[in-house]
Amino acid sequence: MTENAPLVGKRIGLLTASASRLGGGVFEAVAAQARLLRDLGAEPLIFALDDVHSQADAARFGGAPVQTFAVRGPGQIGYAPKLVPALLAAKLDLLHLHGIWMYPSQAASRWAAQSGGGYIISPHGMLDPWITARGRWKKALARAGYERRSWRRASFLHALTGAEAHDIARESGRSDSVVIANAGPNAGRIPSTARAPHLLYIGRIHAKKNLIALVTAWCQARRPDAARLTLAGWGEDSDVAALQAAVAAAGPSVHFVGPQYGAAKQALLGDARFTVLPSHSEGLPMSVLDSWAAGVPSLMTRHCNLPEGFAAGAALDCGDRPESIVPVLEQVLTMAEPEWHQMARAAHDLASGPFSSRVIAARWASAYRSAMTVGPR
Template identity: 60%
Template sequence: MTDLLHGRRIGLLTASASRLGGGVFEAVVVQADMIRAAGGEPVIIALDDAHTAEDAHRFAPSSVLSSKVVGVPQIGFAPGLVQQLLDAELDCLHLHGIWMYPSRAGAVWARKTGRPYLISPHGMLDPWITARGRWKKALARAGYERDSWRTASVLHALTEREAKDIAREAGRADSLVIPNAGPDCSGQPLVPREPRVLFISRIHPKKNLSPLLAAWGDLAAAGALPPGAVLTIAGWGDPGDVAAFEAELAQAPDSIRFIGPCFGAAKAEELARARFLILPSLSEGLPMTILEAWAAGAPTLMTTECNLPEGFAAGAAMDCGMTRETIRDALAHALTMPDTEWLDMAGAAQTLAAEVFSAPRIAARWAEAYAELITAASETGSGGNSR
């Protein structure tokens, strides 16, 4: 790996450096690894939450700098955050996620230092997201988001589709398009797996779990599930969303099991046992859980809103649609698929993970992007550390 970032301190700013951040948290963990691989030093800075200390080991050997939130948690106002950023002596700051106070803090840091400031919205400018909580987002736009978007050196899009969302919302057509990087592949599946389908993500309306439960229930009622078929749902979320989901689950067949939050070795084990991962989402950025599944040799049932058309093109994924009927048909087809066909899909999934979404390949692109931004700022006489 190149040493393009040798001696450079890259700040990774996010609202949550813990499991509460969901896929954004996982993406930041991988981003820190990629910065280290390029010779740089990642500096993780986040709002303090209930799991920040518990999950800090995920960034080792880097430490996590957390800032206490005052007032409404959904806004995330942290009065000490700007000074914490300034004291960190960063060469570049990369914000992951928007719609909270870190956007304001990042823009203030950028103006005070003149150093590069990048923003990764992580799908948070998707029309499904922007249509929810309109008045809150209108206040955020007026209060700090538009200023943050204007101040940024560049906005980062995970896909060309997200670049269009950024252009529509932020008025900027100069997005840097780099996908998420997946984990290293595990051993290639040599024998077919049991009929286990896995959902692992946040429990949230956009994940579209109600039609999934109904579709599985239809197959169970019709006796159309193969012997031993199990749908495992692993997830976490706001108490209200989890309570609503559990109320629906109470009416579901026994072949659906809810195991709650699932991380680390337990998550790896579930992925390694899954015949398919399913994600019938209404909105996504570029879901890390699908990249993790592909690396583990699990093909996916997903919607086009997962923004991974490469999976369909390569034969690593099938479109499950968003309705009870389309999800039911996709599950029926997947669970009766010949073993040889499934092994081909599993191989295609791991090929995608090892090539298109490999961490070394994506890390090299990020190293070049960070280095170019830091160099450009230094040449204007405003950027770069003088340590």
């Protein structure tokens, strides 16, 4: 970083419901955004609601100050009375909200109204029809109570993909979203040898990830003797229990290994032939970008909103039903080495090209400068 960095000296707040592993992909995206801001010369400051993993995971933000705030009342709402005063006291040049449907949306909107500062909203796929169809009455109350006001007030809304920009326009009435993908981690080396028939899911354990259908398909597929499916991640107790029951019934070729981070996560990626994400709904999944950066191609659905993967040959569409997943599993478990290497190279090229931190950071620098100039609406 130099004095010529585009955002040198700017104090930019990153506000989210959970600054810990409980935030799933949004947490990973906020941690990545903090790194990106430092590289652009800015000072990122993290604000979030307090949860059981907040202190343990604060180090993921690379030394950026992290403030978390106690919640009063229902956890699903996340009312934190000390949040707005802390945002105002921070003397921010800009505030970037990650995720919606909870009190941080109202807090960010109030900060923008009182400070006059620029304000960006990244819904992170939370306006996808699969999401908005769940908990309809709660979301209706949130829309009426604070979300519509927040959406109108924002300098702009940020979409991860063109598909999400359409979702934002449908829900908010605003067609001026800025489309910028998540940046993946730095690309490593392209794998030099083909992998054993090991497939990996790593991420949040949640109904939208459709993991029960994946385990069902695995049991139905014809597999080499050495085939193995590893499921790694975290989630609500009920979701984890349902997955563990499915894994127990599937036999010894399927393993659930719980949360995996850092070196343990990289070891799993280093062993995988493909990663799998048969999701019903995503914003832009960081797990796929992690996979591509490790030179590992992916199986995913079109709901993952990464058509670049299919176009480049870095991913195969497995669909989200067992009957569509089965033939794709059988295809990749017996894939010839030259074909797999071609897909691995394509994955690496995406990670080092259009999804690289260099490309994405340049787009964010322009967007942040624009928001600071325009201010709230």
